[in-house]
Amino acid sequence: MTAKTPYDDDRSRFSRRALARLVLSHEASGLSDAAGSLAVTRYDEFSGAGGRVSEAAAVAGHADRLVTSAVIYERERGSSWADIGRHLDLSGPAAEERFAPAVEQWRAAFDVPYRLDETGRKRIPQLPTAAYDPARVIRNLDLWAAARVGYDDKHAVSGGLQPGHDDEEETWPETRGTEIDGRIRLPHLGAFLDLLSEYALHRPADSARDVVARAMESSKAEDQATWHSYAMVGTFESLDIRLAVHDDLVSVTVAGAHSPALRLRISTLLDVFV
Incomplete structure (x- = not known):
């Protein structure tokens, strides 16, 4: 190559x-x-x-x-x-x-x-x-x-799917019961949280703008201990969202999504707002 x-x-x-x-x-x-x-x-x-x-x-x-x-x-x-x-x-x-x-x-x-x-x-x-x-x-x-x-x-x-070599152990990425992570542009974070609230059937106590502001104040992407945590309690599923802002990018981790449909929607949002 x-x-x-x-x-x-x-x-x-x-x-x-x-x-x-x-x-x-x-x-x-x-x-x-x-x-x-x-x-x-x-x-x-x-x-x-x-x-x-x-x-x-x-x-x-x-x-x-x-x-x-x-x-x-x-x-x-x-x-x-x-x-x-x-x-x-x-x-x-x-x-x-x-x-x-x-x-x-x-x-x-x-x-x-x-x-x-x-x-x-x-x-x-x-x-x-x-x-x-x-x-x-x-x-x-x-x-x-x-x-x-x-x-x-x-x-x-x-x-x-076959691995690249015959003697290579198959290790596939988990798709259920694990965290979903990605990075999105900071200007898109509010829309991402609003759509995620809608998908999880969650009525937020704080506006997306408030969540973004707190994440910007307290988080450092390189230090996960400082990431801002946000609980999104929905009608059927509760999500734990962790955010860290670095310049114009936001590192996002979403845990707690168990239904395949919700996980697919979260993955799609992370792809769309990158």
């Missing part, structure tokens, strides 16, 4: 085949969510002329990406072009002609996983998100499987 990224260590834990399978899982979950939203009729009157056609076309495009991801995975696991083409009503050479560029692009991206934008400061990933930052995607997909599909298995997605 010629270019370093913050996620190299996480990525190195997995074989390229496992990462291809993770990308396939990620695409499948996205397609499921997109198609599911199209099944809802409640808000049809608010969509513009042709709006549902636009959504259906987007789902179809997502399905095309899913097929490409499946082909890449099958090539990584050793399937021949003839094997792949058979399931697509294509000959082996026709399947190769259609999908070989995507497979080559996938493999080349491991040598140069990102490029810089015109300013030279922002990284633009060349790998799919699931392969570029696998730890975060694994955590969210395990939660997604529990919340959306109903699997009572905390490693429903990650459990079948």
Whole structure:
């Protein structure tokens, strides 16, 4: 690999085949969510002329990406072009002609996983998100499987992935009963706390602004003993939130979320407000 990224260590834990399978899982979950939203009729009157056609076309495009991801995975696991083409009503050479560029692009991206934008400061990933930052995607997909599909298995997605080496012990990130942590921008902290209160069915005694002010006064990110603690007692679940402010970033730890749906929402908030 010629270019370093913050996620190299996480990525190195997995074989390229496992990462291809993770990308396939990620695409499948996205397609499921997109198609599911199209099944809802409640808000049809608010969509513009042709709006549902636009959504259906987007789902179809997502399905095309899913097929490409499946082909890449099958090539990584050793399937021949003839094997792949058979399931697509294509000959082996026709399947190769259609999908070989995507497979080559996938493999080349491991040598140069990102490029810089015109300013030279922002990284633009060349790998799919699931392969570029696998730890975060694994955590969210395990939660997604529990919340959306109903699997009572905390490693429903990650459990079948192969480690990077045959003799490497499988150690997957916990997805239930543990803390969820991340960092968000300070201007977003108030909105984060407001949404978290809503998700936890909590009526806050203090405004989000008050919580932020106390966290800024007392906390130091490098010293966890000084982090500001905030209890969010909800109707069904109680959360323990710990905050530390450093410049314009806030380190956040949320403990106490037990339902997969709530954990998925918390993880999503941390991703959105980063």
